[in-house]
Amino acid sequence: MADLYGQSGDDKRPTEVPAIRWEEPPEGPVLVLLDQTRLPAEEVELVCTDASALVEAIGSLAVRGAPLLGIAGAYGVALAAARGFAVDEAADALAGARPTAVNLSVGVRRARDAYQAEVAKGGGPEQGARAALAAARQLHREDAEASTRMAQHGLALLGELLPGGGHRILTHCNTGALVSGGEGTAFAVALAAHRAGQLRRLWVDETRPLLQGARLTAYEAARRGMAYTLLTDNAAGSLFAAGEVDAVLIGADRIAADGSVANKVGSYPLAVLARYHHVPFIVVAPVTTVDPHTPDGASIEVEQRPGFEVTEMAAPQAPVSGAGGGIPVAPLGTQAYNPAFDVTPPELVTAIVTEEGVVSPVTADGLAELCARSGRAATG
């Protein structure tokens, strides 16, 4: 077999530009986003002055990833309030920007509730805006703390499942600092293994069609000096067949009450491969991604995205030719099926790792207990 263990990343420079930050220049508060559609070629920042700009950034995946969507949604409510826009209208637009990641609506609700509680107490719009900002900042901090704890729980689980270290981990999409207030979810576990000298290889699925793995996970792994190898999504099966995968680590966008996991499209086939090859399939997500109000996988709304993301390759310098302005890889007018996510049933998930601990096997009761431990009511 060809040399699988190619050159690992050698740039120890951590991602210097935060995925999101709130600033208060003289002309008024702004939300500054690292535009993830421009990575890895360019680190370009988007400055949002209102909720509609943020809704557009969420829809284009300039800002993305379940936990970060929650943080962005909360800051978006605070931004609308601070700039005197209609808060309820902004909150509804933000919560509806993408349907699958439950974190987005959770984050929006936390900031909106804080605003409304302050106003209900007799505070003016300014006090309401400050309360919304405080709620967004608290969520940001909580997510960073959750990331650290998930990494600890995940590393311990890898040690139990794979004694002896030298882990070869396959991951899908992007679950690092670019989706988090901290170092991410599944990627944070792989990073902890790297720091502990236990990561032999991070196999990075490119993750068609938007290439979050190739563009973003490789970008983060290189900057962390991790040993990583990029592969096409189609090549994952042959890696399992060659015995080159010790565990799969992925994130989640919504976990239903029964333990069904919605995550980037391509996750479900990996779960089937992992089961067939007796490889642990581990989901890493904060408790805010568990949705007790969605009973099962069939109840999860899976975002359907534009066909041009499949029929064209994004290339900023590409001549405008198809619907999306990229380089056509299919005849103009080709219809495409482009679900952003798929759903993995709980029986194919070895464990769900959260900041509150690990659920394995994955059961509704186990998840409910975890939510209760975090102080969130687990109702069916």
Ligand SMILES: CSC[C@H]1O[C@H](OP(=O)(O)O)[C@H](O)[C@@H]1O
């Ligand atoms: C741990 S959140 C990252 C999660 O979000 C990604 O989706 P998208 O890039 O469309 O926001 C993907 O499902 C990742 O697992």
